[in-house]
Every structure is written in structure tokens, then in C-alpha cells.
Amino acid sequence: MDIATFLQLLHEEIGLTKHSGKKHIIHFAKAKDYYACKSELKRMKSTFHHLAKVRYLDIIHAFSCMLRPDTKLRGLTGAPIIEADTKITVHQMASSKIITKRASTLSGSHTIPWGIDQVGAPEVWNKSVGQNIRIGVIDTGIDYNHPDLRNSISRGINLLNRSMLPFDDNGHGTHIAGTIAATGRHSGIVGVAPRAIIHPVKAFDNSGSAYVSDIIAGIDWCVHNDLDIINMSFGMKSYNRSLEQAVMNAYYRGKIIIASSGNDGKKKTVDYPARFPQVVSVGATTRLGKIAPFSNRGKQIDIYAPGERVYSSWLHGKYNELSGTSMATAHVSGVVALMLSIKPMSPLQIKSALRRCAIGLSKRQSTRWQPGHLNARRAIRAARQS
Numbered sequence: 001m002d003i004a005t006f007l008q009l010l011h012e013e014i015g016l017t018k019h020s021g022k023k024h025i026i027h028f029a030k031a032k033d034y035y036a037c038k039s040e041l042k043r044m045k046s047t048f049h050h051l052a053k054v055r056y057l058d059i060i061h062a063f064s065c066m067l068r069p070d071t072k073l074r075g076l077t078g079a080p081i082i083e084a085d086t087k088i089t090v091h092q093m094a095s096s097k098i099i100t101k102r103a104s105t106l107s108g109s110h111t112i113p114w115g116i117d118q119v120g121a122p123e124v125w126n127k128s129v130g131q132n133i134r135i136g137v138i139d140t141g142i143d144y145n146h147p148d149l150r151n152s153i154s155r156g157i158n159l160l161n162r163s164m165l166p167f168d169d170n171g172h173g174t175h176i177a178g179t180i181a182a183t184g185r186h187s188g189i190v191g192v193a194p195r196a197i198i199h200p201v202k203a204f205d206n207s208g209s210a211y212v213s214d215i216i217a218g219i220d221w222c223v224h225n226d227l228d229i230i231n232m233s234f235g236m237k238s239y240n241r242s243l244e245q246a247v248m249n250a251y252y253r254g255k256i257i258i259a260s261s262g263n264d265g266k267k268k269t270v271d272y273p274a275r276f277p278q279v280v281s282v283g284a285t286t287r288l289g290k291i292a293p294f295s296n297r298g299k300q301i302d303i304y305a306p307g308e309r310v311y312s313s314w315l316h317g318k319y320n321e322l323s324g325t326s327m328a329t330a331h332v333s334g335v336v337a338l339m340l341s342i343k344p345m346s347p348l349q350i351k352s353a354l355r356r357c358a359i360g361l362s363k364r365q366s367t368r369w370q371p372g373h374l375n376a377r378r379a380i381r382a383a384r385q386s
Contacts, residue, residue: 001078003040009076011048013067021066023085023211025057025242026073033080034061057213059220060245064213088215088236090139090172090208091260091271091326110184114287115306119331120376121192121338127380130193130337135180135229136222137333138215139173141166141202146174146313148188149198152181156200157221159214166202171315173200175322176233178313179330180337189312189319192334192376193341199227204234212236216246219257223250228340231333232259232279233326235271243273251278256340256347258282258333260325261296268298275300280336280351284308284328285373291361295325303354304361305331305374335376339383353382 014021028034038056041063045051055064064085067073074082112122134154142153144167158166168174177198182191201221203214215232222230230250247257258280262271274281284295284307291297292308307328314320336350345353357379358372 001076003037004044006076006079007037007041007044007051008048009073010054010065011050013071013073014050014053014065017066017068020068022069023064023213024067024071025083025085025213026063026065027081027083027242028061029080031061055213055217057216057220059223059249060216060242062242064217083242085211085213086236086238086240088210088212088234090204090234091263091324092172092208092322110187111189111311113179113189113311115179115310115327115331116190116192118289118306119192119335119374121334124338124376124380128338128341130181130196130334130341133193133196133229133337133340134199134227135196135231135333135337136199136201136218136227137173137176137180137231138201138203138218138222139176139233140170140204140206140208141168141173142177142198142200143168143174143313143315143317146317148182148184148313149174149177151183152177152196152198154197154199156202158202159217160202160205166200168315169206170204170208171320172204172208172233172326173202174314175312175320176231176326176330179310179327180231180334182313192331193337196334196337199225210234212240212243216242219246219250223253223255228256229333229336230255230257231329232257232273233329235260235262235274237271239272244276247273247276247278251347254346256280256336256350258329258336260329261301263294263324264296265294266296270296270298270300278347280332280354282325282329282332283371284325289361289373292323294323301371302351303332303358303371303374304328332374335374335379338376339379342380342383343386345383345386349386353386354379357382
């Protein structure tokens with residue numbers, strides 16, 4: 001395939017997508033072909049201006065752009081593989097109530113939400129507070145002005161509009177960030193790892209929806225910026241090869257990926273990307289420590305954590321109670337930050353330690369391993385012993 005000819009045709013195709021275009025992913029079989037095409041594209045885009053709309057997905061050696069569903073590029077001899085992009089959504093239940101009062105008016109000082117208390121995070125803050133551990137939260141963005149998050153936020157990216165900061169216009173990402181690393185000092189809430197650093201990666205729109213290509217771009221950004229943990233509180237039912245490839249490549253570069261299992265109450269299956277073996281898969285529990293009725297469950301779960309009516313930060317400096325495996329995942333990301341602050345560990349070591357040190361959910365004795373409940377004290381001990 002002649003690269004220049006392919007790129008000229010790609011330029012023409014993108015130009016025809018004003019009314020009938022859909023997002024697609026263009027895969028190159030070999031890394032050298034991808035980088036050769038990327039180099040030529042950079043050179044040509046000043047002349048062929050539609051090429052400026054192509055996004056690079058280095059982590060899977062692919063491009064993302066708008067094409068017509070019946071694109072002629074598929075028929076070219078030796079052309080890259082072209083697949084339609086698909087949608088993915090955050091794992092959020094309907095919110096129960098937005099709380100406009102500052103948490104300080106509820107307690108007179110800062111508040112430790114019940115989930116953070118239940119996993120035992122306050123018991124280990126004298127040993128670890130997640131100091132300098134960097135967490136990419138691929139989500140709806142973050143409320144930069146929330147008083148409990150100001151000291152926790154570092155540089156991020158808005159994949160929907162790269163010229164703008166990743167401001168949250170939904171609330172989900174702000175809620176997740178609060179559970180992981182809020183630092184309400186004299187008022188407000190405290191997260192699991194209050195000295196961890198959140199890097200907001202806005203891939204989801206205000207309705208909590210994203211394309212797989214945006215998620216892959218987010219993973220790519222987290223890997224490129226050498227973050228330690230990637231929190232993925234979202235999922236989809238169907239397998240996606242591009243998403244798996246991105247997850248595997250991040251895993252092999254030492255990134256710990258933590259994802260929510262889904263809120264369909266399924267007994268034997270979980271959503272992607274939590275279903276991939278390279279990912280720490282998280283289910284949700286209630287205040288009573290039972291598996292939440294809405295949580296997907298089964299042998300593909302690695303760990304359970306609090307996910308019922310979780311109180312955390314919200315838009316415009318407010319607070320909200322949300323339920324979902326998303327909320328459970330944030331607790332796990334926080335505890336993993338506490339572990340990594342004690343000692344560097346590989347993704348496999350983290351996953352093994354979390355599974356090994358969980359507290360059993362069932363009183364019945366079983367000969368086979370079953371996923372248990374997250375516990376910060378045991379996790380810290382496991383980190384020290386690994």
C-alpha cells in the first residue's frame with residue numbers, strides 16, 4: 001500500500017463525513033507501518049487539512065477518525081483494518097440526593113464517609129497516605145474548584161476538547177476522585193489516600209457516555225505520563241479487541257488498572273474492561289458488608305468494596321450519595337495507592353495481594369478461593385511482605 005495515496009484518500013473520506021460520519025479505528029498490523037504512516041500524515045496535513053482531524057492511538061498502533069460506514073478505504077489492497085468505534089458508559093446508579101451543605105455543617109469537622117471507614121483506611125494513615133502515587137481517573141472530568149479536591153489534582157487532559165481543561169459536567173468523575181483522594185482538612189470529606197495525586201482524564205461527555213477510542217486515548221495518555229494506577233469506573237457488555245490491546249499494553253508497562261464489574265446484578269459475568277485478566281475487577285458491597293444486589297459478581301471478581309450510598313464530592317462544591325460498582329472501584333484505587341506508597345509493586349503482585357488479603361464475605365467454609373472484602377490494614381501488610 002502506498003502511504004501517500006492512502007492518506008490522500010483518507011483526507012477525502014473525512015471531508016465527506018459532515019452528515020453521515022461515524023467514529024472508526026484504523027489498525028496497522030505492524031508498528032513500523034503505523035509510525036511510517038503517522039510520520040507522513042504529520043508532513044501532509046498542512047496541505048490536506050482534513051488529516052488534522054485524525055487522532056493517534058500509539059498504544060495500539062492505530063488512528064481514530066470520522067469515516068462513512070461504507071468507506072471505500074476498506075476495499076484498498078493492503079489497507080489497514082478499519083473497524084467501527086463503539087460506545088461505553090460509566091457505572092452509575094441514579095443519584096439519591098445532592099447535598100448542598102458543606103460536610104462541616106453535618107459534623108463540625110471533616111467527615112470520613114462510611115466506606116472509607118469500613119475498609120479501614122483511617123487505621124493505616126499513620127503508615128501510608130498514598131504520598132506521591134499518581135492516579136489517572138478516566139471519567140467525566142473533575143470539579144477543579146471543589147475545596148476538598150484542590151490539593152489532590154494535577155495535570156490532566158480533556159479528550160473531547162483538547163483546548164479545554166477536563167472540567168466535569170456530569171459529576172461522576174468528581175465523586176470518584178473524592179473517594180480516592182479528597183483532602184477535607186477542617187471541613188469536607190477525606191478520601192482513602194488523601195496524599196495521592198489525581199490526574200483527571202475526561203473521556204466521557206455530560207451524559208456519562210464515551211467512545212472506546214477515547215478510552216484508549218486516555219489509557220495512552222496515562223501510560224505516556226507514567227502514572228501508577230488507572231481507575232476505570234465504566235464498562236460495556238461486548239468484547240472489544242482494541243480495548244483489550246490497550247489494556248494489555250498498559251499492563252505490560254507496569255500500570256495497575258482497576259475497573260468496575262457493572263451494575264446489572266448478574267451472578268456469573270462482569271462487564272469489560274473488568275473482565276480482562278490484566279485488570280483488578282471490583283464488585284460492590286452494602287453498608288452491612290453483603291454483596292450489593294445491583295453488583296455483578298462471580299469468579300471473575302477479584303475484590304469487593306463499598307458501593308451503596310457512598311457519600312463523596314460533587315459539582316459546585318457540593319456532595320452526593322451514589323451507588324454503584326464505580327464507587328467500589330474508587331475505594332480499591334485508594335487502597336492500592338496506600339500499598340504502592342509503602343513499596344513499588346507490579347500489577348500482578350497487586351492483584352495477588354488484594355485477592356489474598358481480602359476478608360471473607362461468606363461464613364460458610366469453602367475449599368476454593370472466593371473474592372472477599374477490601375481491607376486496608378491487611379493490604380498494607382501484604383505490600384510489606386511481597
